[in-house]
Amino acid sequence: MKTHLKDYWLFIIFSILMAIGFSLDLSIAHGVFDNFYSFFLTMVKFVPAVFILIGLFDVWVDKKIIEKHLGEDSGFLAYFWAMVLASTTVGGLYVAFPVASALYKKGASPRIIFSYIGTAAVCRIPMTLFEASYVGVSFTAIRWLVSIPLVIISSIIMEKMIAEKDLANISDAA
Amino acid sequence: MVYYFTAALTAVLFMIDKEKTIKGLKLGLKKIRKNSPVFLNMIILVALSLYFVSDELILRFLGDGSGAIGVAIAGGLGSVAFMPGFVAFPLAGILLEKGVSYTVIAAFTTTLMMVGIVTYPVEKDFFGLKITVIRNIISLVMAVIVSIVIGLFYGELFI
Structure with missing residues (x-):
């Protein structure tokens, strides 16, 4: 390169x-x-450590596992996994993008990676703790209750409206 | 912290399978090299955003914001600003004390979290222009919905 x-x-x-x-x-x-x-x-x-981890993930994790749990035929539980992964994402969206594209390359479905990005934006745990203590627990609770369903719905819509060729653009930038 | 975790994981994997781990590390290094320019671009945009969309500016503009215009200003600032949670939420707390509505705070923090002008170089590199634009527009709409629901809950908006 x-x-x-x-x-x-x-x-x-x-x-x-x-x-x-x-x-x-x-x-x-x-x-x-x-x-x-x-x-x-x-x-x-x-x-840099995040990219090393993505590299290790790429080599070590079997594609079948990701396909099964986050792929096209995965059930509703897949959103749960996406959220768990998202809430523990460090940094910000700039970390979620490379992680999401690595997941996509491993067979995760588009709606799941969009859900992951969306929830990584709104549900990261450290950030949420700051929000709850400075703005209020009920504020955080409502925001989660409203934004999580919206993220999931919009991810499904995005999966349907985005053309195959645009999805093919998702590079894992290897 | 992340480095310790990475190092520990690498060590364990290395003991299990030397070749596979080296391959993974090489791939990781390649990704670092490949992605350095876009991250550098993002850091430049963040540096500019932090300078021009400072905390003081946000306090000044949102300080007396209310209603639809307040939400629009908050959404605009949230989209171009860049700040980590430990800066953003104390700031939101100050805004609340100054009497800014929860509706406006929600518009600001939600766009701050979801809409990213400064992360555009990274997002575009991984997802392409079209997906990036669509995701950001949808996020903007979502921020408005969240802020309306928050407004209704706190009795700041009435239907």
Whole structure:
């Protein structure tokens, strides 16, 4: 696999703008760079490990198991598994996307991976604890009760409305 | 934490099957290399979002927001903002104390969680443009529904 320079166009422009900003000592450059640096460190702290885990998952987990539990013929329990996996997902959606695409490549059905992404967005446990303590338990409870069924319904709709060729685009970016 | 877990798992798997584990690690490294540019793009967008859509800005814009316009502003800010739960929910708590409605808070936090402008580079890379756009639009609709139900529950909206 070759590294293409064009993949880094945004980073190159960003670096040039940062260099100009710093040489003019603009506060915006310092502010944006501080954010960049601290979020970069946050990412380095766990994203590479996530990809290693996905790599191991890919080699070790038998496709038949995923197909059986999360695939086309899986029952309602599959949503439950998707939710369990989602609620324990670390980070944010940016982790859920690669995980979902790896699951899809292993035979999980589209509605299940969309459900996984949706519930990973709204049901992650650490986040929910913050929500319940700062905004209120009943707020969190209603939000879960409303959004989980909506996520499942919309995932089924998405599975039906998205064409085969668009689904084929889901790459596991190997 | 994640690294310890990964290391422990790798060690165990390595003892079970050396070749398979090395193959998995190689695949993982390849994925890291392949995905670095999109993650880098996302980090840049996050850096810009954190700067331009700061906590102060959100406090200012949502501070006196109410009604449909408040929900629209909250949804817009939630879609472009990026913040982890431990920043977002204390902020939501402050907004509540300032008298912002639960309806508006729900629109803000739900879009924050579900709609991702800054995660767009990553989502598009894995799912393609079309699925990304559809998912984000559906999420936006969902956020409005959640916020309406919350509003009804807290007696802020009436039918």
